[in-house]
Amino acid sequence: MRTAVQENSGRGCLYQSVAEEISRLIDQGMFRPGQRIPSVRALSRQLGVSVATVLEAYGLLEDRGSVEARPQSGYYVRSRSRARPAEPDISAPAMSPTAVSMGELVMMVLRDASNPDLVPLGATIPGPDLLPTDRLNRILSAVARRKGAQGASYAMPPGCEALRVQFARRALEAGCTLAPDDIVTTSGCQEAIVLSLQATCRPGDTVAVESPTYYNFLQAIEVLGLRALEIPTHPREGLSLDALRYALEQTPIHACLAIPNFNNPLGGSMPEEKKRELVELLAGHEIPLIEDDIHGELGFAEERPRAAKAFDRKGLVMLCGSVSKTLAPGYRVGWVAAGRFQKQVEHLKAVHNLATATLPQLAVAEFLANGGYDRHLRRLRKAAARQMEWLSRAVARHFPEGTKMTRPQGGLGLWVELPPGIDALVLYERALRAGITIAPGPLFSPKQRYRNFVRLNAGHWSDRTEKAVKVLGGLAAQP
């Protein structure tokens, strides 16, 4: 944060500090070469300093060659005529990966997903070629013109009805007979999960999670002051019910957060009978199940698996989903069917940010109704399966002897176990310097287990992907 310029910060250096502030704004691109900076009078008024002070400051900037005065017009940022000196090389501090908090690392993995200079094997996001972006943007465009004032008005919780109707229809494919009023729209699936956690838990409460599980869930649990209890999870069959049953006897558990369909990062899907058992086991203890079904429509087989919610008889399953993996991450449109917690979730949504942006909701509703979503999904699922196959083969070819990996049935993540002794956080750092982002295993555990695991994203595939996997394999093999 930058402190404002203070009249009382010492008369002598006041104009200098004004000059420094303006200089900083120029450096940061707020005023670009050739653009006019605020007039002397305006800046004087805005900062509450005298006209003389601003004049002195601008004089200083002129002397330094940062701005130029143009008669009758004002002060302008000078274009840099001479080549600037080269930037110093990238810093090379001693690497101590554990010094970076998991929170920072999560932010880096998420942000790096859209860094065009990196091969995006980190966050599991579908590549732009897999998404119907142009069509969706055209629909948004048409909706924005057509809807007028409605598009600019709040869509207070539960959110746009047209969208809830579509989500309810699609939930039928997952075996859930939801009515539109059983659904709240949210700013993506993550918000659906956070609101569900808040509706069911108080600070200090314990949430049972799959192990490993999606890192941003763990971040949410931490931020909300909750505790995560890791339950052993089979790569293909999901959460161990025996372990969960045992845990329920040993310790108070206030909610269970799971990804029964195409688990992240494991890629497996709980068999149907096991979903039913899971729901019944938790219901027997009156414990809510927060079900992330974000990958539910991204299975590699013909049939879309049912959600655990399909077996809910007590309103204890909170089904969360979004279109971030199938249509557009940046639209931030998701939903939750919160069962008996529906009213609380609506209230929490209003407290957090009042409502989800209206026009993205209306555009997604229109796409789901008339945009050929099912045809698109078939194509997307095939592409995801194909890319997963290519990625798996590349790992098999290039990773060190002794590497293991999952056999995902859907979703975009491949979970890779490196030979013991290889540190995923070190590999993460090395990969980053080689222009590749990956998701290191310790992110997926509150206790930072999975030191020798990484999750790779199959959502992008391009010429450079196979090469990047080869580089990764080489880096992993380095001592």
Place this chain on the structure above:
Amino acid sequence: MRTAVQENSGRGCLYQSVAEEISRLIDQGMFRPGQRIPSVRALSRQLGVSVATVLEAYGLLEDRGSVEARPQSGYYVRSRSRARPAEPDISAPAMSPTAVSMGELVMMVLRDASNPDLVPLGATIPGPDLLPTDRLNRILSAVARRKGAQGASYAMPPGCEALRVQFARRALEAGCTLAPDDIVTTSGCQEAIVLSLQATCRPGDTVAVESPTYYNFLQAIEVLGLRALEIPTHPREGLSLDALRYALEQTPIHACLAIPNFNNPLGGSMPEEKKRELVELLAGHEIPLIEDDIHGELGFAEERPRAAKAFDRKGLVMLCGSVSKTLAPGYRVGWVAAGRFQKQVEHLKAVHNLATATLPQLAVAEFLANGGYDRHLRRLRKAAARQMEWLSRAVARHFPEGTKMTRPQGGLGLWVELPPGIDALVLYERALRAGITIAPGPLFSPKQRYRNFVRLNAGHWSDRTEKAVKVLGGLAAQP
């Protein structure tokens, strides 16, 4: 919540329960008259019940006249040929306003703002005629077509740079020299406030707030497990610094949440010198000030008042704003300059919902850069001042003898004190039945003070407004 249909819920009645579910979906509008319901085969697969069961269920619905079978085509929802029986009259339960939780009441006030059947004197939202909705929607429309994949991708925190540049420029008008990187974009101002509270407080901590203050702040404080400490606040001069100083000596305070410019609901603006004192007083105790400046650009005078942030030298002031009151509530675009808490807020934003929707951000950035925002603001400020004057005169004319009211210097709320003994919650209920929504005083206090106060919205003005104020005055005068 609705339970899914269970094979094991007893063979005998299974087809009946399938029929009930479908019937409910029809009633709720998911399948409309003339539309086809799922095929027998599809529903059997989706719900995991036998084809025979679905056939029996559909047969039952046919018998009841809800659906009809069309040969070679499937089952269709029948249009209701006979008039349905009239709805029962509106219920008239004994009215016990305190039985409604403040949370529910807040939801009602917020939702009712967009109910076209009510005169919107509740939530302070500008009327559609005051906002440049068509122009903004056209810009969004153009941006959506132009930006392609960027528009559908995550704009991870701190958010779209083009928008942060614009917010930084405008902050200069408030006396704050912020760089784009000092800003995080959010889903509206409320989210900026919630993230700021989360970044600075832990459950159990105490937040000093103005009294009265905006109800959704109090909801956020409650949801986060914090405690609110009410500080006496002058209608025109804001927070009492003497009282705050005293409170700081008596009790640990972890943050102060205030609206120095055009307070909600009071409408007053702290004098500049007092803002500086407030910032210094809190800084002396190392306590962050969360500053809501959502109405900062909505003053009735020529000059835009400076923000308290302009006097921040320690990075302790977190300046929150949005375009919800000046451009489009439903775009959900806001921001916070979080000072030394910048990194935490970025992280919390990612944990909550990853990012703000991209295209609304880009559209607002474009409007701020090239949409004639300043011209629009001048017009908006004049209209708001004019409507506030009309509303004040109407209250003076029609409300009972002994009524008091504020003299707002900006914003959209008029705070009205009714003669003692008049219960604002009762008036709220009566008004609602008369087709008028208002914001009752007790919402603005964690202890539900202000029993005989209401806040009225000056953002809308139409033919029916003056009449509604007259009705309100009459209802208030009733015993």
